[in-house]
Amino acid sequence: MNTGHPKTPTDKPAAGSNVAVCASNVTMDFSGFKAVNNASFELEAGKFLTILGPSGSGKTTLLQMIAGFLTPTSGEITINGKSVDAAPPHRRSIGMVFQKLALFPHMTAAQNVAFPLKMRRFNPKTIPNRVAQFLDLVKLGDYGARRVNELSGGQQQRVAIARALVFEPELLLLDEPLAALDVKLREEMQLEFRRIQHELGVTTINVTHDQREALVVSDDIIVMDSGKIQQQARPVEMYRAPDNPFVAGFLGMSSFLRGTACAGGLVVEGQRVAGTASAAIADGAPVCGAIRAEQIRIAASEAQLGDCDTRLSGVVRDAIFEGERQLYVVALNTAGEAEIRVYHHDPLTFGLFEIGAPVVLGWNTSDMKIFADGGAE
Amino acid sequence: MTSRSQRIVFWSLVWFSIIVLSLPTVIVLGASVTAGNIITFPPQGFSLKWYEQIAMARDLRQAFGRSIHVSLICLAVSVPVGTLAGIALTRFRLRFSSLIQVYLLLPFTIPLIGSGIGMMLLFGSWGILGSVWPLGVALAVINLPFIIWSVSSSAAALDGDLELAAASCGAGRIEAFLHVTLPGVMPGVITGGLLMFVLAMSEFLVSLLLTDARTVTLPVQIYNNIRSIITPDLAAVSSVFVVLALLAVWLLDRLVGLEIFLKSK
Numbered sequence: 001m002n003t004g005h006p007k008t009p010t011d012k013p014a015a016g017s018n019v020a021v022c023a024s025n026v027t028m029d030f031s032g033f034k035a036v037n038n039a040s041f042e043l044e045a046g047k048f049l050t051i052l053g054p055s056g057s058g059k060t061t062l063l064q065m066i067a068g069f070l071t072p073t074s075g076e077i078t079i080n081g082k083s084v085d086a087a088p089p090h091r092r093s094i095g096m097v098f099q100k101l102a103l104f105p106h107m108t109a110a111q112n113v114a115f116p117l118k119m120r121r122f123n124p125k126t127i128p129n130r131v132a133q134f135l136d137l138v139k140l141g142d143y144g145a146r147r148v149n150e151l152s153g154g155q156q157q158r159v160a161i162a163r164a165l166v167f168e169p170e171l172l173l174l175d176e177p178l179a180a181l182d183v184k185l186r187e188e189m190q191l192e193f194r195r196i197q198h199e200l201g202v203t204t205i206n207v208t209h210d211q212r213e214a215l216v217v218s219d220d221i222i223v224m225d226s227g228k229i230q231q232q233a234r235p236v237e238m239y240r241a242p243d244n245p246f247v248a249g250f251l252g253m254s255s256f257l258r259g260t261a262c263a264g265g266l267v268v269e270g271q272r273v274a275g276t277a278s279a280a281i282a283d284g285a286p287v288c289g290a291i292r293a294e295q296i297r298i299a300a301s302e303a304q305l306g307d308c309d310t311r312l313s314g315v316v317r318d319a320i321f322e323g324e325r326q327l328y329v330v331a332l333n334t335a336g337e338a339e340i341r342v343y344h345h346d347p348l349t350f351g352l353f354e355i356g357a358p359v360v361l362g363w364n365t366s367d368m369k370i371f372a373d374g375g376a377e
Numbered sequence: 378m379t380s381r382s383q384r385i386v387f388w389s390l391v392w393f394s395i396i397v398l399s400l401p402t403v404i405v406l407g408a409s410v411t412a413g414n415i416i417t418f419p420p421q422g423f424s425l426k427w428y429e430q431i432a433m434a435r436d437l438r439q440a441f442g443r444s445i446h447v448s449l450i451c452l453a454v455s456v457p458v459g460t461l462a463g464i465a466l467t468r469f470r471l472r473f474s475s476l477i478q479v480y481l482l483l484p485f486t487i488p489l490i491g492s493g494i495g496m497m498l499l500f501g502s503w504g505i506l507g508s509v510w511p512l513g514v515a516l517a518v519i520n521l522p523f524i525i526w527s528v529s530s531s532a533a534a535l536d537g538d539l540e541l542a543a544a545s546c547g548a549g550r551i552e553a554f555l556h557v558t559l560p561g562v563m564p565g566v567i568t569g570g571l572l573m574f575v576l577a578m579s580e581f582l583v584s585l586l587l588t589d590a591r592t593v594t595l596p597v598q599i600y601n602n603i604r605s606i607i608t609p610d611l612a613a614v615s616s617v618f619v620v621l622a623l624l625a626v627w628l629l630d631r632l633v634g635l636e637i638f639l640k641s642k
């Protein structure tokens with residue numbers, strides 16, 4: 001809600017454990033189909049949270065409930081301690097950048113940025129200064145008089161950000177606004193989001209299906225799949241210690257080995273593979289082992305592997321040159337089809353192994369994560 | 378790169394179309410400036426006497442005034458209704474949208490003579506046939522689908538989240554409509570409005586059925602004159618029509634830009 005006395009940009013929320021956004025058991029049921037299923041999370045004030053998930057996982061639905069465009073079927077959302085369920089979107093203090101930006105086409109860049117100030121009854125005398133200040137913030141100081149369709153894609157992004165932030169909302173929501181940009185511009189804008197968010201200290205929830213973006217920009221990541229929150233953690237933690245195979249597969253390049261649990265590992269197609277389970281799993285239960293491609297070393301012989309406490313031999317099935325690294329797909333010497341993907345980063349030995357070459361793989365037991373097999377990958 | 382022969386074929390087609398489409402207009406324009414007393418092309422000599430004549434002719438002048446009157450009433454009815462309907466059709470998920478699609482095809486399926494006679498009976502029973510305004514309302518009703526099309530194609534081109542964006546900027550529903558949706562569809566409203574105006578100015582069949590000697594509009598008056606004697610003053614009147622239509626196109630270009638109009642289906 002607009003108080004008429006907005007905070008100044010320097011008035012950052014105090015660091016600490018004050019919760020800005022809290023969702024408890026939020027469900028959105030579209031006549032029988034639960035687009036968001038019992039989602040609960042908390043977000044600290046001033047933090048940058050990214051909701052990461054494949055298309056259709058319910059990210060937009062969750063965001064729209066926070067924005068007030070959808071009313072949860074059940075559950076409650078609070079912003080700065082107050083339940084917002086009864087407040088219509090225009091009475092919430094939430095800035096939003098939309099997937100297709102939704103800039104007002106009949107207005108100039110400056111008019112777009114001024115619009116929320118007019119609607120929220122800011123003192124008209126202060127509006128031009130504030131608009132200029134926020135156009136400067138997004139580095140569009142000289143473009144205020146341009147019509148939106150006279151701006152490039154990246155500049156339009158910046159107008160949308162300025163429009164969402166100019167009234168200094170309690171919360172900023174970003175619904176995949178970068179998805180349509182080309183890679184270079186996208187990476188540039190990711191860093192811009194990061195910079196602006198740091199500068200203003202505004203609590204931010206970003207939605208994306210781009211795992212790299214999630215890792216780059218966020219203080220905190222939530223991974224969603226089929227309407228359910230799979231895990232919430234800091235980027236490094238999430239990457240290091242995925243809670244389940246879905247998270248392991250969605251973040252980074254993982255290989256999955258299916259088998260049955262045994263003491264200290266799992267048995268894959270007759271071959272025992274050492275690994276670490278985060279929860280106790282009964283011997284013989286179906287399990288799934290996941291390991292990231294960059295945590296594996298590859299060599300022609302065991303002697304060349306160096307320190308690794310697990311070694312397995314195999315045959316190169318495919319070798320893919322990706323520029324900064326080489327991806328090998330290695331078929332393990334097991335009774336079946338099990339294969340493992342390995343990143344090889346040494347620029348001096350690119351293309352070392354031909355397809356069909358016998359190789360040895362090595363890794364640390366702690367990097368092979370073992371999960372009860374729920375079938376997801 | 379196109380080859381030379383392709384270019385020749387292309388430009389021949391273009392010129393052929395331009396000539397065929399503009400020939401009647403050119404002939405009428407030419408015939409209207411004849412100095413002779415019969416309608417011919419090419420004209421004999423040059424004079425503006427027939428324009429003088431129509432400017433002096435009381436019946437034509439009055440009929441022209443009534444046509445403007447009718448067209449303005451048509452606008453006053455069709456612009457608000459068509460704009461709201463066009464927006465509703467594209468921006469909200471409606472329950473009877475397939476029914477509405479059928480309605481939008483009516484101008485091509487129901488012969489005008491049918492709707493004309495229907496309205497004649499209806500207006501007759503209401504006893505309002507002696508005045509000018511019922512014709513304006515009738516033309517608004519008959520041509521309404523055109524402005525609905527124009528507005529809804531303009532509305533469909535807008536980002537689907539525009540109203541949500543307005544709400545997140547703090548605009549309530551009415552503010553969002555006034556400040557965002559309505560200006561967004563303005564090109565379609567202007568295009569549709571001009572179209573309605575030109576259509577109402579030149580509509581003949583329904584006008585014939587709904588007017589009498591006191592309320593004839595310009596197209597009906599021209600028709601009445603043709604039935605007695607064909608003189609070059611009719612060519613002059615037709616030329617005025619053509620100029621009026623060109624004026625509408627020029628206005629359209631100034632207001633919304635022709636590319637937008639050509640892009641809107």
Ligand SMILES: Nc1ncnc2c1ncn2[C@@H]1O[C@H](COP(=O)(O)OP(=O)(O)O)[C@@H](O)[C@H]1O
Binds near residue numbers: 053054057
């Ligand atoms: N209004 C709606 N009615 C019915 N189903 C919907 C509606 N909105 C979204 N869905 C469905 O909910 C699921 C999640 O959608 P969404 O939140 O847009 O996913 P995401 O943003 O992660 O791609 C999708 O399967 C979508 O088809």
Ligand SMILES: [Mg+2]
Binds near residue numbers: 059060061176
């Ligand atoms: Mg989405």
